[in-house]
Amino acid sequence: MKIVDYKYHSKDITQGIVHIGVGNFHRAHQAFYTNVLLEDNDQKEWGICGISLLSSDEKNVENLKSQDLDYTLTVCGRDGSDQVYKIGALQELIAGYENPKAVIDKIAERSIKIISLTITEGGYNLDKGTGNFDLEDEKIKHDIENPRFPSTVFGFIAEGLRVRKHRGNGSITILSCDNLQHNGDTAKKAFTTFINAQDDELASWVMQNVTFPNSMVDRITPSTNPADIKRLNANSGSTDKVPVYCEDFIQWVIEDDFIAGRPAWERVGVEFVNDVSAFENMKLSLLNASHTLLCYPAFLSGYRKVDNAMHDPLFTALLMDFMNIDITPYVPAPKETNLELYKKTLIERFANRSVSDQLSRLCYDGISKFPVYIMPNLSKMIKDGKDLKRITFLIAAYRHYLKYKKDSKGLTYDVAEPWLTSEDSKFIESSNPLDFLNLTPFKSYNLMASEKFTQEYLYYAEIIKEKGITAVLNTIVSKN
CATH class of the missing domain: 1.10.1040.10 (N-(1-d-carboxylethyl)-l-norvaline Dehydrogenase; domain 2)
Incomplete structure (x- = not known):
């Protein structure tokens, strides 16, 4: 089976997006859309820097790095036909559990305009009964009291924004790509509650300089086990250590509220609306x-x-x-x-x-x-x-x-x-x-x-x- 390779050169791409949570869904959805868009000469500034904060991701991080962050995506058609794509949208991958400072510095970079997230429904630290952000969680309390040594996504982003503010590197958008009602509003509640509890001055800056658009994402993407890897590589003729497969249906609808600019994702099928x-x-x-x-x-x-x-x-x-x-x-x-x-x-x-x-x-x-x-x-x-x-x-x-x-x-x-x-x-x-x-x-x-x-x-x-x-x-x- 012929693999559809990307046509751009990595040396021509700069990073405009930080994505936290580089799992299968991100690699089959947001990275897929971005991979296609990077073919356009005027969109080269929207490469992705992936960030993994969990040590349980270590093997995947090592495997991706061993193949220069490229991977294959098999899109499985409902008619039984498959198409394999080589994806190169990931330009860098930082392991926060090894190098937390690199994560903070990356979020603070002037070229980064969007922080996108796939941290799962449970990752926003909301009480499942009340819907309120849980400030009593031990990891949250640690990050509030030790801003320079974060361990949670909230602590990392807060410290990154604090450094960004200090360096005068401008506004930024936080884009949730998780399956939550009003996911942007949910992200805003979670991050602003955390930041309000940690740093009043940063909280005021965030109110003026960070937007949280709501979005709806859709593409069924199974997890990949060793048998899947063997099967996918046999079908594609590849030796990919971390291939992904997904269905042929894909959808992404986003409220167009990007304070620092955004990719022209509408060119590759993303729908921008006023209310999602x-x-x-x-x-x-x-x-x-x-x-x-x-x-x-x-x-x-x-x-x-x-x-x-x-x-x-x-x-x-x-x-x-x-x-x-x-x-x-x-x-x-x-x-x-x-x-x-x-x-x-x-x-x-x-x-x-x-x-x-x-x-x-x-x-x-x-x-x-x-x-x-x-x-x-x-x-x-x-x-x-x-x-x-x-x-x-x-x-x-x-x-x-x-x-x-x-x-x-x-x-x-x-x-x-x-x-x-x-x-x-x-x-x-x-x-x-x-x-x-x-x-x-x-x-x-x-x-x-x-x-x-x-x-x-x-x-x-x-x-x-x-x-x-x-x-x-x-x-x-x-x-x-």
Whole structure:
């Protein structure tokens, strides 16, 4: 298979973007868009400097550096055809756990106009119940008291901005690329709360010199395991140590609020708007919420890949009913968007055999995902007296997944919930299913105040344990 190589020369590129969190999604999405744009002679100042703050990224950092930061991206078509691209948008990669000063100096550089972020839904240090920034976190307290020796993304960016301000190197934009409601507003809340607690003078400068546009990002990008690396390289004829693969669908919608300038991403398909809310609501409520609804019941049924579950008519029907009956009334379509086509395309994307995403990836960190993808619409549904069976079933399935750690085939599994508190663990282990509704992502919604919700949830919690997930799912789908 022929690899589409980039045509620009790295010596001609300067860095205008710092990106924190150089994971697979960034390399398949923002770096992909930027890679195409760098072909234009008047856009050479928008190369990316990647920053990794986590020592767990060390192997990936070493591998990328060993191949001059270039990597291959395989785009998997829904028609079964693939295309491989060589990506060169990463011009530098700094390991903050090895050289924190280099991170701070890079953020302070005059040429850097944008700090973009993919630090996950849970990375903004917001209390999952209240939504407030947690100033009592031990790492946060350390960074507030020791500004020159940061350990968190908030400490690094604050110190970088402080040096930038001191050097007179101008304004900058912080661009969140994470799946959060109003992600720019969320980033602004997190970073300004931290900076206000640390440095009044810097806080005043940030108010005048930093913008936080909201954005919506979309491209399904699985994690890559050793078998994937071998398969991808065999298909492309490459020896890439860190290849990435993704679906053929891609979307990026951004509010055009860049105080220091921006790349002309609109030339390569990015949409700039005044308000991203409708796009964001559509994507989080339909795609991400459907992923959440799918992953726990499918995993408990014994599936491990998204496409395999989606070729089971039970799960296709579950998701279609969820999107059409439960969510569509709360999702006004953005202008010129065909919502029916969007939903149909989502089913096709989930079922893409070439992508074959991991259900474990979708199950990861439900504590951070439920407050973003599920709870806002659930609270409206309860208030409006809507049918709740699919979501009460989901929450009961989530409890079963966390509590019993064994699927319907008798296979045990590990749960990955990095933000689970010791109090949450007690609620999960409790023999009373109602205690689970006090879990961090649910407690502020007072679900026990709804008799309809609690009755249905208790019913599903008991019957899933008694009859198994598939038997229960059959009753839910057949009633529609």
